[in-house]
Amino acid sequence: MNFLIGLAIFVAAILGVVIFLALPWLGMLVLLVLLALWMALTRRGRQTASVAAVGVSTLTQRLGSSAVIVIGIAGVVAVLVAMLAMANGYRETLRRTGSEDTAIVLRGASSAEVSSVLEHDAAVVITQAPGIARDDSGKPIVSPELVVAANLPMRGGDPDKDFGSVQLRGIGDQAWKLRPNAKIIAGRKFEPGKYELVAGKGAQRQFAGLEPGKQIKLGNQTWTVAGIFASNDAMDSELWADAQIVGPAYRRGSSSTSVFAKLTSPAAFAPFKAALSSDPRLQVDVTTTLEYFSKQSEGTSKAITVIGIVVGFIMAIGAVFGALNTMFAAVATRAREIATLRAIGFRGLPVVMAIMLETMLLALVGGVLGGAIAWLIFNGYTASTLAAGTTGQLTFEFNVAPSVLWVGLKWALAIGFIGGLFPAVRAARLPVTTALREL
Amino acid sequence: MKYFHLIWAALFRRKTRTILTLVSIIAAFLLFGLLDAVRVSFAEAGQSANGAERLQTGARLSFIQPLPQGLGAQIAAVPGVKDVAYVNWFGGAYQDPHNQVFTFAVSPNYLDIYPEVQVAPEQRKAFDTTQDGILVGELIMQKYGWKIGDKIPLQSQIFPDKSGSKNWNFQVVGVMSSKDQKAFQSQMIMLHWKNFDETTPYNRGQVGWYVSRVTDVNQSDRIAKAIDALSANSDHETKTQSEQAATQNWVKQMADIGLIVTSIMGAVFFTLVLLTGNTMMQAVRERTSELAVLKTIGFSSTSVLALVLAESVLLLLLGGVIGLSLVSLLAPILTSQSGGMITHASVGAGSWAMGIGLAVAIGIVIGLLPAMRAMRLNIVDALAGR
Secondary structure, eight states, rough: HHHHHHHHHHHHHHHHHHHHHHHOOOHHHHHHHHHHHHHHHHHHHHHHHHHHHHHHHTTTGHHHHHHHHHHHHHHHHHHHHHHHHHHHHHHHHHHHOTTTTEEEEETTTTTSSGOOOBBBBHHHHHHTTTTTTTTTSOBEEEEEEEEEEEEEEEETTTTTTTTEEEEEEETTTTTHHHOOEEEEEOOOOOOOOEEEEEEHHHHHBBBOOOOOOOEEEETEEEEEEEEEEEOGGGGGGEEEEEHHHHHHTTTTTTTTTTEEBBBGGGGHHHHHHHHHHTOOOOEEEEEEEEHHHHHHHHHHHHHHHHHHHHHHHHHHHHHHHHHHHHHHHHHHHHHHHHHHHHHHOOOOHHHHHHHHHHHHHHHHHHHHHHHHHHHHTTTTOOOEETTTSSSSSEEEOOOOOOHHHHHHHHHHHHHHHHHHHHHHHHHHHHHHHHHOOOO | OHHHHHHHHTTTTHHHHHHHHHHHHHHHHHHHHHHHHHHHHHHHHOHHHHHTTTTEESSSOOTSSOOTTHHHHHHTTTTTTTEEEEEEOOOOOEEEEEESSEEEEEOOTTHHHHHEEEEEHHHHHHHHHHHTTTEEEEEHHHHHOOOTOEEEEEEEOOOOOTSOOOOEEEEEEEEBBGGGGSSSSEHHHHHHHHHHHHOTTTTTTSSSSSEEEOGGGGGGHHHHHHHHHHTTTTTEEEEEHHHHHHHHHHHHOOOOOHHHHHHHHHHHHHHHHHHHHHHHHHHHHTTHHHHHHHTTTTTOHHHHHHHHHHHHHHHHHHHHHHHHHHHHHHHHHHHHTTSSSSSSSOOOHHHHHHHHHHHHOOOOHHHHHHHHEEEEEHHHHHHTOO
16 A cells, blocks of 8 residues: 555656646646636635645744755756756857858758868859849849868967967858848958958957957968957857958968858748759759758757756756755654644645645745846856857857746756655655654 | 764664755765766866877968878978878768768878777788778777678768769778777777878868877977978968877867866755755754763763764765765766767766865865754753753
């Protein structure tokens, strides 16, 4: 019998966690409303409410031990939310870089821009494809670009040793029209035909010497930093210069690595792709930039998410046992009180529900606290890493989105659920006579 | 030591509570062990004794820029350089273009520069004589279940062959292994540079980077400068650094692993201190009268203090040792699941020392308050339950 009950509780615990983790916010709302209705309308519900009210009102006397639940869970949620916010920020930064109505053309089977080579002739053929939007003067908005890697000293590091890799993009005039969100925020645009470049604001933060008007050395050539641009996406981590200068400087001649094209509409992508794929002069892969950049972020953001969940899970185990400990102690000190309630006619269910409610309330406070801490410290926090599929550092901001906070809150509730269930059932199952005699 | 049974009995006075607390501590130390293994694995990257005597020479402009092949002979002539090998990045992928495998095209003497990489003599011979032969790291062999003699198609992400196809076919002729799979060659594929250069029309005798071995490690700074001086003011200036420095530079660019690990551990241990601290407070509070009895029968105040402190340190040590032992069991799984990110996860002596040091320190911190309380206990008040 005992074994069966133990098993039932265990199954209930697993089910509860699965439900909490899978529930969308609407489902949680329905659950809350149902609970409130039950507590307001049925006899047992009202009993639950009164027992829970007693428990909550005595919380202040058990501040120390209640704090264990709150802080334990806050710790788990803070770490989890921070890691998920990192993955989210990384993914969002790359996703923002692409859009559905711009296409990127790479040489076939190249997984990234740096490993692709398109000869000048190929780039010209691509420019003539159908579906490309035109600017006011009737020129197609197409930008053959040449991406290479450059070495620059890291900010705050030893200028002789601490070199980082940054992506240098050789662009033409149309590139600015293709990316209307890229704006110069300091200095001016580079002048075509000169050894001048503009730096993204992410790159500026990462590397030393990228100030307007200053000169930097790439290899044995001296470049002037003409200005700083911001586009609020992955391009922020790059340097842009004239493709006609970058090509010879990096011994790439007039070739490009990729061709970006602005399409008349997202619907124009299919014919654009079909035209290029069937062109016998070309052997290229065509994707929308949205798909291309989303795919670039896949591996890294998945890895960060997995790490976050593993770390969060191990911490959650610790927090569950902390909560169990606290609630067992709370139930033990109130054993007599609970037994008295049951002796005067309260049933088991209200007692279980009341203790669960109390634990969940503490868990909720912990979850909110943890989420708030993560949001205060990490929202907008700038980090950088070597991005997959590029040759440079990618700067991105942590993004503590509501969806991330919601996941953290669900974890908190799940931990509270397990932490409260076992003590609650013990309290309800303790024989009344034994409990009354206990001191 | 003679009071050990007393401490032990006090610790397990309430079994549920102690065990629940213990599991929390184990979880914390498990996390500590895993994260520290990751940190050490990144910190140790390229730091083998052999790594210090190897210099990498790449283009100063950027690492994707090739160098002329003729530079090799000039580097070999620099005094103090024992041997020079050259390598090209092949950019291999297996089955799916996104499924990257580290693949390098290497010069014939490449393996001589890496004495820690073991290849059976007959396999080495087979490699030297098979034009389309490849040597495969043991981890990759395991991952894809390849056997010696298998024909493997690899896709290059960068280099097409003469017909424009990027599908290359190779024959597995040998396995590269190393002690504890520590060398990065355990996770890479090597093909002949000559085969590579002749098959693709795009390389035209260029070299990705040079690896040279020096005779005297203490001279490596001077030698690195001498190598860079060879190409100064040319259109292919080079940058030479020790393999160790180069690897560390990469790791640093990937992420500040140390900072991430430290901040997570900070959160974990802060939570742990509060959690176990509360348990210890509870434990001492409910034992007030017992402690008073101890004092009555002649235990001095300081020995009561020591007893309580020892109890909390013992609790932490138990959890710490169990947690770190669990990591030792889990580490091989971590290594195989990380897909090459973590080469050699294990709990080294350093991690053990740090973990145990932390356990003792946290034990003292959380035990101090309850222990002081026990020490200051007034016998009469405590026995009267006041």
